[in-house]
Amino acid sequence: MATLTEHIIKLTDHRDRELLELTLSKALIDLLRIDRVVIARVLSEEGVKRWLEVASLDVRGGGKVVDPLRVDFDSLRELADEKDRLRCLQTRSLVEYAWAGEEGPRISFIPLFADSASDDEGVIEVHSGSALSQGQVQVIEDIVHVFRNMYRLLAYSDRDALTGLLNRKSLDDTFYSAVLEEMDHGLEGETAVLEASVLPVAERRHRVPPNYWLGTVDVDHFGVINDKSGHLIAEEVLLLVARIMNNTFRTYDRIYRLGGEQFAVLMHCPDEALVLAAFERFRANMEKFNFPQVGRATACAGFTRVTADDSPSTTLERAERAVDYAQRNGRNQVHSYDDLVRKGLFGDAVKVGAVDIF
Template sequence: MQEELLHSVVKLTKTRDVDSLESSLLSTIHEFIGCQKISIYKSTLGGDELTVECSLSFEVLDDKQYHWQESERILSPSSELLSCLHSACIIAIQGQDGVERRWIPITLSDKPIGAIAIVSPSLSSADQVLLNAFCCIYENYLTILHENERDKLTGLLNRQTFDKKLKQLVEKQVVNHHKTLKASEDRKQYKETVSWLAMMDIDHFKQVNDSYGHVCGDEVLLILAQTMEKFFSSTDLLFRFGGEEFVLVFEPVTFEEVESLLNDFVALVRRTKFPFVDKLTVSIGVAKVGPYDFPIHILENADRALYAAKENGRDQICFFESLVSCYERPAGDEGDGVDLF
């Protein structure tokens, strides 16, 4: 038992990303405690609104079958889950059938950021100690991963994690693409939803640093990052690439939806008050994340769209696909071939 336990701890701490850590944690808890269902919930506070997401769930269907459920937003969290998130205290309820439901808070920098929910037969004292120990290991290692994946100033994801996160997104989109095509009988009526990558740059940021100093510049970056976290969904990926450059990766939506969302954000930045700066604006270049695109090509397309947005007056968004359509060669025009950029 002790040898197996040590092996599981080694396996948990061997992971290098949050997704792998979560799946390893749920498998380990099931192996040693035998729960019927285990779920990891994450919470984010945007303004006065609390958003709760079930990032991963593991359920035992029978002796040989299991079901994994990935990211799902919870529109109506249970009162017990909300109480656990607000109080950062363990909550346990046992039904008349002997089944126990337990919620264990997860904290980061002394703030509750989520909870692990367990459905199982009544747990013995030894099982409770073991469960709490696994949750503490997860919490401690999550802190380490968070520090490694996050930008020190803004708290957004950093440049080093971008390639891995985008690769995971593209791989997931390939699977979803096949499922959608298989399920869609009427392709003509199907409204395409894809992921999008936006590259954002603060307009004339060098003037802010030159005029007011880097301390003021850092404050501007921090306020902008906080504005992004409050405005965009918790499932969207927000990166600081360095300096005044940011990258945003959105969950699958239509072109019209992402265009409206980004236009609203550009307008919000325009209205936001920053220290010393009378008016701050951003330029954004956007590219589609196709299921078979190379990450480097997606990033290059967004960068070209960003360049076009800046060249055409800044304080606006530009889509790479719109640029390509503008430069499409008329039918019958052979020409010598002109590079788009």
């Protein structure tokens, strides 16, 4: 059995936040005499908050890891449906539910994050045959403390300094890991996450599923805004654009600032029309927003389906071609690269899986 020190080393070896919950779950199962660990995070969409069980492991080796990008939000349980989890979240303290009497099995709820001001919210469920001892509680507190430190450190390195959105490095990392819905049947859950972390880049490029979409957003006439209003006002515009994006897209869509006035969104969606509708909502929200000292500002967006042969650069290039088309044809528009190809406006072929559609 690995020691506490060995599990701390494993946690601090990570450079990928997506694997931290899995590593934390393994550490708790290995170090404590418990039956099961569940880590539940809070997701929100249009003001509704729900629970997503991002990782679960049991002592017999069974378990799963869920990619938030691929979740059906409406199928998740609302916060009030899990009263003990919610009480733990609200009090930021240990909550116990002894479901078969005070001396019997129970679930202990521990807050995943300590800072109530943080946007990240979650709860650890520890399923055990009896009450946790003081020593077990101390081990949990120690290992969770290390998890929180690593999470904050990795979150800081993944973020754009101005807007707080994810940065380009994070996009590259996500493209080769969290985006991977395994195309081989039967490879799922924990195995999928673990394989995504160790596959060489050349092999990962051929395992991207067809239902991921990458879009880019460019603020129209941003150079004019900068020249007319000054650098500080232009930065304020970028901050407000980031806020509009956060308020428009789903919390489990990945939103990035690529640099300058360029942003990107990575999402999992079954239908091109739904992706177009999401970007149109953003365009409309941007258009009606009153930017202080600037007034009206608009944006162009373009998006494309991620294919199995893609890399981040090739996908971004296609999305940017759709943005360029919008800018040349009046601005304040959203276009699908794939749709422009189908209409014959670009000379490319749209690829879906291994099939070329001309």
